[in-house]
Amino acid sequence: MRNELRTLEPTIVWNKFADLNEVPRPSKKEERVIQFMIDFGKALQLETFKDEVGNVIIRKPATSGMENRKSITLQSHLDMVHQKNNDTVFDFDTQGIEMFIDGDWVRAKGTTLGADNGMGVAAIMALLESTDIPHPPLEALFTIDEETGMTGAMGLKGGVLQGEILLNLDTEEDDEIDIGCAGGIDVTAKRDYKEKATPAGHVAYAIHVNGLNGGHSGMDIHKGLGNANKIMNRLLHNHYVKHQIRIASIEGGGLRNAIPRESSAIFSIDQFQKQKFEENFKALAAVIKNELSITEPKLQITLTSEDLPKKVMDVSAQEELLKGIYAAHNGVYAMSVAFADLVETSNNIARVLVNDGKITIGCLTRSSVDSAKMDLAEALKATFELAGCQVTFKGNYPGWNPNPNSDILKVLKNTYENLFHETPRVVACHAGLECGILGQNYPDMDMISFGPTIQGAHSPDERVQISSVQKFWRYLLAILAAGPKR
Template identity: 35%
Template sequence: MKDRILANTEPKEVFHYFEDLTCIPRESGNEAAVCAYLVEFAKAHGLEYQTDDAHNIIMRRSAGKGFEDRAGVILQAHMDMVCEKNAGVEHDFAKDPISFEIEGDKIIARDTTLGADDGIGVALALAILADKSREYPALEFVCTADEERGMTGVEAFDGSLLQGSTLINLDSDDEGVFIIGCAGGPVVKVFLPIAREAAPADVSTLRISVRGLLGGHSGEDIHRCRANSIKLLCRLLYTLKESVALSLVDFMGGLKYNAIPREAEAIIAVPAGDVAKVEELTAAYQTVVAKEYRFSDPDISITCAAADAARQVLTKASRDGLLNYLYFTQSGIVRMNPEFPDIVESSVSLGVVRLEAEQAVIHVMTRSSMKSMYEEMFCHIRRLTELHGATYEVMSCCPEWEYDPDSGVKKTCGELYQKLYGKAPKYMVLHAGLECGELGEKAPRKLDMISLGPDVRNLHSPGEYVTISSTQKVWHFLRELLCQL
């Protein structure tokens, strides 16, 4: 264990467990170590627990004195994190602890993701389970694995184990904003056939790079209209191939399908005499997009540099097929929510592109709080895929969590927040997937659900941070809320 940075940071109960989690590898799909940590926690506190093959864990704390006749409450969070780092940063997420610091009110990781999504939710739940200063209703803590890659952990969870009737999800990232519904939709992996041929003679090979974008969460940040590096690069290549004889050697963009891609790169081959023209057009394009995204992505950088000579290039048909597919794939807001006008209802995110030996692999993620809308967006992807002679697989399909205007826990949260802080909270239907939808479908009874959490910013990106003051408020609120349910 590294020297503790948060030992004297309040609430100590919460930040003790959060700092533990920053030392444990927990990238999606690599949760064995963090699951073992949670098992040891359950044993140390005398809690009943159960794990499964997917590394999900459920813990139970018995009802305290005076709460024996109250319905049980389920706390829920996910143990995994998105692992991203800035270019050139040496960090092995499989073994290295997260490096973070305190900056005023922020706990921030400069060069990597912090894992506050959803490590802070896990820490809040553990602190509640370990809290001996208060009595609570019967508590269950469901900590799921592999949420960030498409919620495959909760998909494998046995919902019949749930005994409570109220569920508090701790995967929200705005203190004072309660989530009362969320989006669902399929994540689609497309396989587009490609073919290669010998590179033409007398060509120069160039590397076109798109860097400096802010990226962010492909659902929660989609309304910020940030640039998509894959789309920007595709647009530039279209411009170039209209002016020069362009051959495409390679194309790659994005790291995680659930993050807005921040970087993309293409290797191209052009006649040696056209290099200056490519450089000129690239510089002009940089000026154009810098103006278009001057507010959302002020540090966009689009560069052209020499690359190692290419031996093979994509055939013209493969080049055009790939660029057409990327160009005509939807990405961004599709529709705003008519009932909550400031909230995105439906969107698509083109997240990852990689070229393999005989195919391009493309990840597209749909989101909507309305099932018919994400089905329609999926239909668009399917038809575009079929038109290009490609195939696809649905990696996951998270169900939506439909807003319940008669929710009892929503009413209790609103009254308590008003009492504690002298103002009404905000409510929103989240344009991202929460595990509430899956758990609501799996539970043996109807669950009354709400989601809350402290302020977490720059999710899924280097520079992610959680604020100390908001964590203090959530800790105080959560303890009071559990006593009222």
């Protein structure tokens, strides 16, 4: 199927995407893709180097007649989110992505596709390799670790880049021009708990929550999707109150920037409560599935018998945990008053791990207003501290303040209207883009973000639209041709 993919138009872009997706590149494990990109630039005999944190920079002189145009930095990130379906056998550390064509879409077989931000990377590679595309002086910036901390952008020092304009190719709707984004912060709650011997006369069960859509914890947070960790907590809390279940372990979710799709828990219950418990479980599972029937039609909540665990949580720690997660905010917290229909502030309860006397809860809090981001983070901190946890903040990164008077914005709007005979949507997004971080060390660089249509990012349902890639490529070439003079 990869060979069939390479015949799609524009072939130069799809071939680069196929090449890229043969290289394992999960976040924080980008060594191979960094070397791949260095080898690529050097093979073209272009100025190529790696900065001290691992970002790769490649420079290409202007084509004839374009030397007097402002230099452009094209930026995309090398890493990809590694998520797969529970029944998919795949190793992100060693395997290339297995892709297939589905009508007007390209998908992956049971895993994330890496179109976020691989399509941007591929487009930049195609421009660097091209011999017949007019363009001003180009500088390619391939950052690392965007998905789990943006440490590449944070580590890029001032004075490295030479571009006067930055085109970030990491937006996921092809009719959007992005001029602002949310900042974020990781909120992590941890505590120890005492384990007790499982009470005599107990039997054990496991609950499994799966079949959820998942998705991007910024771009999809407003869609009313189910969060596996919150669903699991609701089930456990209800049956603790009614049937005094005793929890042995919980494992739910994973990456902070992905809405959790799956959760599992093991617990015990007095054998005399079995019949009533099973009846109540069936009823509550049906209620939850009905509530989410529109947004999560494939949701599965199953109950199975389990071998009796030797130990369970201390009752007081269990009660504090369940109440803490119940009280912790998840989802949209506030809508923007500056941009219609834009989420301003949100939180994703991304990871819940309870086992061997330790609790870990991981969240990603986002906002386009820094003070609101920290306010929600402090509210989460207070909630989890009341549950006996120690709470830390890490990976704080700024948002990107919109500049509606940007010169490059005028170029992109005019170019879009001339090409497609319609007005583009000028927006800010609730995802984290690297522009805000890069702007700290490059405050005079005019920045904008756009890209092809990608749906289901950060989930195994990720897909990129073939016709949209064609539109995006045409648009990108026209922008380079129309770039402002110095």
